[in-house]
Amino acid sequence: GNSVTQMEGPVTLSEEAFLTINCTYTATGYPSLFWYVQYPGEGLQLLLKATKADDKGSNKGFEATYRKETTSFHLEKGSVQVSDSAVYFCALSDPTGSNTGKLIFGQGTTLQVKP
Amino acid sequence: KAGVTQTPRYLIKTRGQQVTLSCSPISGHRSVSWYQQTPGQGLQFLFEYFSETQRNKGNFPGRFSGRQFSNSRSEMNVSTLELGDSALYLCASSSTLGTGELFFGEGSRLTVL
Numbered sequence: 001g002n003s004v005t006q007m008e009g010p011v012t013l014s015e016e017a018f019l020t021i022n023c024t025y026t027a028t029g030y031p032s033l034f035w036y037v038q039y040p041g042e043g044l045q046l047l048l049k050a051t052k053a054d055d056k057g058s059n060k061g062f063e064a065t066y067r068k069e070t071t072s073f074h075l076e077k078g079s080v081q082v083s084d085s086a087v088y089f090c091a092l093s094d095p096t097g098s099n100t101g102k103l104i105f106g107q108g109t110t111l112q113v114k115p
Numbered sequence: 116k117a118g119v120t121q122t123p124r125y126l127i128k129t130r131g132q133q134v135t136l137s138c139s140p141i142s143g144h145r146s147v148s149w150y151q152q153t154p155g156q157g158l159q160f161l162f163e164y165f166s167e168t169q170r171n172k173g174n175f176p177g178r179f180s181g182r183q184f185s186n187s188r189s190e191m192n193v194s195t196l197e198l199g200d201s202a203l204y205l206c207a208s209s210s211t212l213g214t215g216e217l218f219f220g221e222g223s224r225l226t227v228l
Contacts (some may be wrong), residue, residue, distance in 0.1 A: 015129070032214075032215050034215055036217075036219075041221070042221055043119070043205060043207075043219030043220050043221045043222060044205070044207075044217075044219040045216075045219070046216055046217065049215060049216065089158065089214070093215040101146050101148050101163050101165075101170075101171075101207075101209050101215065101217065101219065102160045102163055102171050102173070103160065103212075103215055104152075104160070105157055105158040105159075106157070107157045108157060108158075
């Protein structure tokens with residue numbers, strides 16, 4: 001079945017360090033891929049998305065490239081800030097194109113950035 | 116523009132009881148989805164509604180049900196509560212179907228004793 005696997009956390013970095021959070025997926029068909037972020041005490045927010053192979057999604061300094069050959073969608077940021085501390089979720093949409101809003105989420109990766 | 120509003124934010128129930136959670140989507144959004152979030156299982160899709168019709172349902176027992184009203188507000192109900200139903204229940208709305216661009220509320224945290 002369709003699934004998403006994220007690297008386990010927590011990930012602890014110092015401010016201005018480089019961030020990579022790995023995400024790989026299993027899907028039949030051609031899903032869209034997403035990164036959502038959940039700040040403490042809040043709901044999830046869409047961070048970025050990519051809808052087809054080789055697309056790069058970007059927002060707030062974060063980037064992720066849809067790699068079909070490696071079935072990956074790794075999240076990167078060149079210089080993290082304390083305010084980036086949150087839980088990050090990788091997700092994919094229904095790959096059959098049935099026009100549903102259902103998303104399949106990874107387990108989430110907690111990022112803690114220390115000053 | 117007001118975000119997705121979920122009520123109540125916190126509630127405590129005992130086994131065997133039932134609970135109803137409410138979700139008001141962003142104005143103009145006609146699609147509402149529900150997710151259950153637990154430490155062990157992560158985020159799991161419950162169901163999705165669009166224009167008062169259930170379009171998709173996750174792999175949950177029949178004790179979990181939902182509905183959507185003509186004003187797009189949605190409710191979910193869990194009957195005969197079990198300890199394992201303790202979770203954060205998240206509602207998300209979307210302006211269009213199939214984009215995956217969901218706007219989440221802060222959730223309703225249910226504790227079953």
